[in-house]
Amino acid sequence: ILDTKYTKNFISDEEIKNIGLEVEKAHSLLIDKNSQGKGSVGWIDIPRESDDRLMGEIESIAKSVITNSDAIVIIGIGGSYLGARAAIETLVPGLVGKKIFFAGYNICGDHIKGLLDALKNKEIVVNVISKSGTTTEPALAFRIMENFMKKKYSPKKLKDRIICTTDRSKGAMRRIADANGYRSFVIPDDVGGRFSVLTAVGLFPMACAGIDIREVIRGAKEQFFDSAECNVENNACYRYAAIRNLLYRKGKKIEIFASFDNRMHYIDEWWKQLFGESEGKNGRGIFPASCDFSTDLHSMGQLIQEGERNIFETFLIVDKEDENCLIPYDNEDMDELNYLAGKQVDYVNLKAYEAVSLAHFEGGVPNMTMHLAERTPFCLGQLFYFFEKAAAISGYVSGVNPFDQPGVEAYKQKMFKLLGKYGS
Amino acid sequence: ILDTKYTKNFISDEEIKNIGLEVEKAHSLLIDKNSQGKGSVGWIDIPRESDDRLMGEIESIAKSVITNSDAIVIIGIGGSYLGARAAIETLVPGLVGKKIFFAGYNICGDHIKGLLDALKNKEIVVNVISKSGTTTEPALAFRIMENFMKKKYSPKKLKDRIICTTDRSKGAMRRIADANGYRSFVIPDDVGGRFSVLTAVGLFPMACAGIDIREVIRGAKEQFFDSAECNVENNACYRYAAIRNLLYRKGKKIEIFASFDNRMHYIDEWWKQLFGESEGKNGRGIFPASCDFSTDLHSMGQLIQEGERNIFETFLIVDKEDENCLIPYDNEDMDELNYLAGKQVDYVNLKAYEAVSLAHFEGGVPNMTMHLAERTPFCLGQLFYFFEKAAAISGYVSGVNPFDQPGVEAYKQKMFKLLGKYGS
Numbered sequence: 001i002l003d004t005k006y007t008k009n010f011i012s013d014e015e016i017k018n019i020g021l022e023v024e025k026a027h028s029l030l031i032d033k034n035s036q037g038k039g040s041v042g043w044i045d046i047p048r049e050s051d052d053r054l055m056g057e058i059e060s061i062a063k064s065v066i067t068n069s070d071a072i073v074i075i076g077i078g079g080s081y082l083g084a085r086a087a088i089e090t091l092v093p094g095l096v097g098k099k100i101f102f103a104g105y106n107i108c109g110d111h112i113k114g115l116l117d118a119l120k121n122k123e124i125v126v127n128v129i130s131k132s133g134t135t136t137e138p139a140l141a142f143r144i145m146e147n148f149m150k151k152k153y154s155p156k157k158l159k160d161r162i163i164c165t166t167d168r169s170k171g172a173m174r175r176i177a178d179a180n181g182y183r184s185f186v187i188p189d190d191v192g193g194r195f196s197v198l199t200a201v202g203l204f205p206m207a208c209a210g211i212d213i214r215e216v217i218r219g220a221k222e223q224f225f226d227s228a229e230c231n232v233e234n235n236a237c238y239r240y241a242a243i244r245n246l247l248y249r250k251g252k253k254i255e256i257f258a259s260f261d262n263r264m265h266y267i268d269e270w271w272k273q274l275f276g277e278s279e280g281k282n283g284r285g286i287f288p289a290s291c292d293f294s295t296d297l298h299s300m301g302q303l304i305q306e307g308e309r310n311i312f313e314t315f316l317i318v319d320k321e322d323e324n325c326l327i328p329y330d331n332e333d334m335d336e337l338n339y340l341a342g343k344q345v346d347y348v349n350l351k352a353y354e355a356v357s358l359a360h361f362e363g364g365v366p367n368m369t370m371h372l373a374e375r376t377p378f379c380l381g382q383l384f385y386f387f388e389k390a391a392a393i394s395g396y397v398s399g400v401n402p403f404d405q406p407g408v409e410a411y412k413q414k415m416f417k418l419l420g421k422y423g424s
Numbered sequence: 425i426l427d428t429k430y431t432k433n434f435i436s437d438e439e440i441k442n443i444g445l446e447v448e449k450a451h452s453l454l455i456d457k458n459s460q461g462k463g464s465v466g467w468i469d470i471p472r473e474s475d476d477r478l479m480g481e482i483e484s485i486a487k488s489v490i491t492n493s494d495a496i497v498i499i500g501i502g503g504s505y506l507g508a509r510a511a512i513e514t515l516v517p518g519l520v521g522k523k524i525f526f527a528g529y530n531i532c533g534d535h536i537k538g539l540l541d542a543l544k545n546k547e548i549v550v551n552v553i554s555k556s557g558t559t560t561e562p563a564l565a566f567r568i569m570e571n572f573m574k575k576k577y578s579p580k581k582l583k584d585r586i587i588c589t590t591d592r593s594k595g596a597m598r599r600i601a602d603a604n605g606y607r608s609f610v611i612p613d614d615v616g617g618r619f620s621v622l623t624a625v626g627l628f629p630m631a632c633a634g635i636d637i638r639e640v641i642r643g644a645k646e647q648f649f650d651s652a653e654c655n656v657e658n659n660a661c662y663r664y665a666a667i668r669n670l671l672y673r674k675g676k677k678i679e680i681f682a683s684f685d686n687r688m689h690y691i692d693e694w695w696k697q698l699f700g701e702s703e704g705k706n707g708r709g710i711f712p713a714s715c716d717f718s719t720d721l722h723s724m725g726q727l728i729q730e731g732e733r734n735i736f737e738t739f740l741i742v743d744k745e746d747e748n749c750l751i752p753y754d755n756e757d758m759d760e761l762n763y764l765a766g767k768q769v770d771y772v773n774l775k776a777y778e779a780v781s782l783a784h785f786e787g788g789v790p791n792m793t794m795h796l797a798e799r800t801p802f803c804l805g806q807l808f809y810f811f812e813k814a815a816a817i818s819g820y821v822s823g824v825n826p827f828d829q830p831g832v833e834a835y836k837q838k839m840f841k842l843l844g845k846y847g848s
Binding site (some may be wrong): 005038040057067077078079082093094097105106107108110111112113114121134139140142143144147170173176177181194198201227241242253254260261262263267273276277279280281282283284285287288289292294297298299300301302303305306307308309310311321325326328330332334335336337339340344345346348351352354355356358359360362363381405406407408410411412413414415417418419420421 | 425464502503517518522529530531532533534535536537538541556558560561564566567568573596597600601603604618627662667677678683684685686687692693697700701703704705706707708709711713716718719722723724725726727728729730731732733734735746747748749751752754756757758760761763764768769772773776777778779780782783784786787830831832834835836837838839841842843844845846
């Protein structure tokens with residue numbers, strides 16, 4: 001559920017109604033198979049047309065992986081890993097760094113070396129996720145990891161321990177998989193990286209973390225129907241797209257996406273790519289920033305409350321709190337916290353959220369809240385689909401093609417030249 | 425060293441010269457003991473007047489703490505912990521979560537519960553850092569941690585295991601320390617939280633992590649002299665303050681601070697508080713955002729390259745690379761990376777930085793680079809002092825008092841009311 005009450009003073013009902021026409025156009029562009037985005041909208045129907053054979057294959061391979069390994073290394077960057085990481089950190093906190101390791105998302109020797117040290121005496125399985133196989137970060141990490149594993153395992157055993165998620169037929173990673181007999185999952189041609197969390201890209205790592213991926217898809221499917229109707233009033237996903245465009249036009253150039261739970265930090269990161277890459281082009285685009293509250297209230301809070309009024313916020317709140325940490329009573333009460341004794345820590349956190357959303361609203365920062373009912377695979381499936389569709393609609397409303405990313409090559413070409421890559 | 429060549433097309437030499445007059449005024453305000461910031465500038469002279477007795481005390485207590493514990497828990501939030509965390513994660517990567525634990529920087533039951541579980545069979549020492557002792561996050565964490573330790577240790581033993589960093593004479597934490605006989609360090613009255621990293625607030629946790637704090641202070645002292653002269657040409661610290669104000673006035677409302685090394689992530693966070701809280705008031709202030717490159721080039725890169733031209737960047741680069749992870753040669757070369765074989769991973773990272781700074785500049789994003797010679801305590805001391813002084817000067821140039829934070833109470837008052845705190 002999206003709560004938009006704290007945008008009320010900033011946007012009139014009439015403005016929402018008027019932008020409804022633009023949202024309708026965006027909706028048409030999205031479903032029109034002849035628009036500029038055609039060939040990139042395969043993600044729309046994934047939840048409805050859930051592929052039972054694929055789900056079974058993911059579950060069965062994940063099961064064998066979990067059994068045969070002490071450590072599962074997921075190699076990917078950007079859209080190839082942020083969705084999976086968001087789901088795993090949120091739903092199975094504490095697993096990353098113990099059984100699940102992420103690699104290939106930076107070019108940091110210390111990180112790779114530290115990982116190899118940690119894996120020395122472990123049984124390893126690697127899932128490398130790369131459409132092309134030549135993106136520098138994951139390609140480097142995979143080369144080093146494969147080299148490491150070749151010393152540990154015979155070629156025959158390696159076949160059970162490396163799983164590639166890549167293009168159906170093209171690219172270096174496809175050739176590597178085929179030449180070595182590694183098992184593979186397919187990244188559909190019509191699904192871009194930042195929209196791929198509900199494909200094998202996101203689902204296989206989730207399954208390896210023990211997450212019920214059918215529940216994720218079931219949640220996405222519910223959201224599919226909840227956000228199907230082209231109506232800004234009833235369709236919260238479209239309303240979110242509409243409101244953020246209205247706020248942007250009124251000079252709110254920065255959107256802070258903030259959860260109140262450190263475990264959900266990577267949802268912020270996933271969201272940042274989804275919206276930043278979809279909208280940031282042609283000299284325009286809302287700047288997506290993230291905060292972890294309440295932590296960041298003690299760094300960014302002052303500026304949000306009283307700085308330049310070019311900010312709006314979207315909060316991510318889980319309505320059903322954990323009940324895992326009671327505040328004890330203290331005879332002395334020198335810290336004056338006895339008024340909270342017997343309450344859950346997360347209860348205080350929820351009140352902090354309520355206070356922040358009101359205080360920021362009163363300070364001139366419009367804000368919305370995305371309420372998740374529970375911290376479950378089902379609700380996360382809803383969330384993923386909600387924001388994917390919102391990003392597509394929002395991008396079209398803002399006048400760009402939400403499915404391309406022409407600017408990401410600029411630095412790479414310069415880097416290849418500096419590195420002396422042949423032909424660059 | 426601050427490299428500003430990629431701001432050249434955006435700012436003229438004349439503009440720099442003109443703002444020099446404003447910088448001079450800012451400089452006068454900073455050193456004028458009668459300005460509005462008087463009473464908050466105790467941090468300025470810390471490196472020069474390094475307190476040998478205090479340093480010895482910090483080192484000796486830290487030494488005993490390291491010997492007597494399996495786990496050191498640092499409780500603090502915002503300015504009470506970000507500097508220490510930045511130094512520890514940067515200089516002793518891998519220690520956090522093993523020997524050093526941070527707490528009290530959120531209101532997340534799962535985090536505290538997880539910490540207590542991890543500490544069950546460990547010998548613990550706690551350093552709680554709080555000027556007042558009643559800030560909700562650290563106060564809650566400390567109450568829960570003290571309660572946990574009281575079951576584990578006798579009151580006599582507890583005296584060796586809890587160290588408070590707090591006000592000299594006032595506040596709940598001072599009373600708790602005195603009543604229980606806990607050892608304590610003093611947070612000077614004339615040093616605000618975000619400027620406190622070179623006091624016991626930052627130095628004691630660093631010493632507990634084995635960092636040579638005299639080297640940190642020695643670096644800060646060198647920077648003290650390097651940034652003493654009021655001259656925009658020769659004083660890089662003042663030039664940074666001048667340029668970011670000029671860029672802000674030209675519509676560059678967002679500053680991205682980006683390192684290319686995940687270990688330095690918390691330097692970004694420390695920097696965000698320092699500048700956001702110092703400047704974000706009176707309806708103005710540069711929005712400080714952080715990125716971890718190259719990771720975030722795969723999420724934010726598109727928008728930075730081609731989105732709204734309201735961004736500038738400051739990169740943090742360590743010139744002396746680690747040599748810890750060689751790229752192996754591969755007979756097949758299906759990933760086409762053999763042109764990098766025999767090179768260090770961090771060499772590629774450095775080339776990525778060079779490519780990014782040029783590509784963003786050409787794309788309309790002015791950027792500067794802060795070069796650290798090495799990843800050492802000395803250089804980190806330089807960095808801390810550089811940005812502290814730059815934040816003070818920059819704030820005065822932008823027309824605000826860089827030392828207050830009137831907006832941070834707004835949500836707290838509402839929260840106390842929602843929680844039913846007596847008198848709120």
